[in-house]
Amino acid sequence: MTSPAHPGDQNPSDSREPALLEAASTGLPAALSDLGRLVRIPGMAWPAFDQTQLERSAEAVAALATDTGVFDDVRILRADIPGTDEKGQPAVLATRAARNGKPRILLYAHHDVQPPGDDELWETPPFEPTVRDGRMYGRGAADDKAGIMAHIAAIRALAEVRGDDLDLGIAMFIEGEEEYGSRSFAQFLSDNKDALRADAIVVADSGNWDSVTPGLTVSLRGNARFTVRVRTLDHASHSGMFGGxxxxxxxxxxxxxxxxxxxxxxxxxxxxxxxxxxTPEYGEETLRDEAGLLPGTTPIGGGTILSRIWNKPSVTVIGIDATSVSAASNTLLPEATVVISARVAPGQSADDAYAALEAHLRAHAPFGAELTFSDVDLGDGFLVDTSGWAVSLTRDAMRDGYGVAPIDLGVGGSIPFISDLVREFPAAQILVTGVEDPHSRAHSPNESLHLDTFRHAVATEALLLSRMNDTSI
Structure with a gap:
């Protein structure tokens, strides 16, 4: 495609933008009400949970997309999970064709959520949206049902103000199993490649610098997660008889x-x-506040704090199977199983990182212990080419939507499916945005959405879509 002029050169004082921002603002109560209804649906993709809730969730999202009046077609689809005879979870695909030479944008979010964990750790019920102190609390309120509603609310404002002048092509893909590993994601892209093809892709599943400063995510770490079983005995033995x-x-x-x-x-x-x-300036005091580090606990690693989170690998033991405390006895344990989650520095393949981890553990297994590796799950990191026209449009929209210049962010977490998007749509510019702030506690008890951040995110996306509508290709 031909790179358009900088948006500031096209519409320096677009008279419709004040009306667009007003429409986005007046539409917030309805958007938050709809978000609350989505939060009440406990849609989790793990087989242990009621899978009909994901169907309810997909149907609710499809209804929201249909009610915008913008899309030519709205469908709920499932794709095969490669290597199995199973189907993935229901996803929503809504599309409208581009007109008059305008670009096409793909908007992504996901409607499935993490399990709530221990209900006792929640100050209010996880699936009962509760607003207090300028935040909405509930599982999925931030990750990622707010991403869905940012798309819907921005489209509503765009349709209200631009009306028949709306020629932008839009595809909206709301996935149903992101938290469970996006097992059918690649197949879904392949099955629906023509419908999803776009000049730019907005992935609304990341965060911001803080509650008032927007962030454009330009790097993500990859991930390598696996299980390793350690065996030293063919049966349990008495710890007094043989210990030592x-x-x-x-x-x-x-x-x-x-x-x-x-x-x-x-x-x-x-x-x-x-x-x-x-990396930008980020002190230990901020880390303590955002991560909940206890007063006597010190940070780990070397270099700047953000380089440790954004640009260096990490290794975490996230699960262990062994005798529980309540069942403890004077017994030599014959085997133990651990789950290891490693974050891989941007620029290194997850395959190479996993190979290094497996080789290291095999080389350092003491006493000739027997190791068995299984359940390997790998995802590559991501580095954005920030020179593209869509990146420029996005930064300007963030500046005007938030009233604060955006910061380019690295993110320590992983969104492995982005590598699938890059592979399937190599010419598309990928824009990783989000509605979370550092206190959103995604995946944790008391997850919440900062309402002002959401307001600014909706305004930003409405501006971005409108300015893309004024761009010719």
Whole structure:
């Protein structure tokens, strides 16, 4: 496509933009009400949960898309999960054709949510949206049902103000299994490639610098998650009879795992790389506030704090199967199983990082312990080419929607399916945005959405869509 002129050169004082911002503002109560209705639907993609709730959730999103009056077609679709005879969870695909040479944009979010965890840790019920102190609390209120409603609210404002002048092509893809690993995502892209093809893709599933400063995510770490079983005995043995001569699986596992980190907590795995890139100023006090670090606990790693989160690898043990405290006995454990989640520096492939981790653990398994690796789940990181025309449009829209210049962010988390988007649509510019702020607590108890951040995000997206509508290709 031909790169358009900078938006500031096209419509420096578009008389419709004040009306657009007003429409976005007056539409907020309805958008938040709709968000509350979505939060009340406990749609989780894990098989242990009621899968009919995901169907309810998809139907609710499809109805919202239809009611905008903008889309030519709205469907609920499922794609095959490769390598199985299963279908993925229901996704919503809404499309309208581009007219008069205008660009086409793909808007992504997901309607499935994380399980709530321990209900006792929630101050209010996880699936009962509650507004207090300028925030809406509830599972999915931020991640990512607010992303859905940012798209819907922006489209509503755009349709109200632009009316028959709306020629922008729009595809909206609302996934139903992002939190469960996007198992059918790649197949969904392949099945619906023509409907999803776009000049720019907005992935509304990230965060912002803070509650008042927008962020455009320009790098994401990859991920390598796997399970490793450690065996030292073919049966449990008496710890008094044989302890001191026989290595039990727990002691062996602890010794092996301890080799993954240096004394300062940084990753000690040969072959896991780092990215050299500057980071904004971010102090330890901010880290303590945003992460909930206890007063006596110190940060780990070296270099700037954000370089540790954005540009360096991390390794976390996120699960362990062994004898529980309540069932403890004087027994040498024959085996232990752990789940390891590693974050991979942008620029390194997840395959290479996993190979380095497996080689390290095999080399450092003490006493000849038997290791079995399984359930390997890999996703590559992402680096944005920030020179594109859509990136410029997005930054300007953020500046005008928030009233504050945006910051280019790296994100320590992973969105592995972005590599699928890059592979399937190599010419599209991918714009990773979001409605979360550092206190949203996505995936944690008391997840919440900062309402002012949501207001600014809706205004930003309405401006972006309107300005894209004024761009010719």
């Amino acid at each position: 001569a026989v290595p039990d699986a727990m002691m062996t596992t602890v010794k092996m795992l301890s080799t993954l980190w240096n004394d300062d907590g940084s990753v000690a795995v040969e072959g896991m790389t780092e990215r050299d890139a500057p």
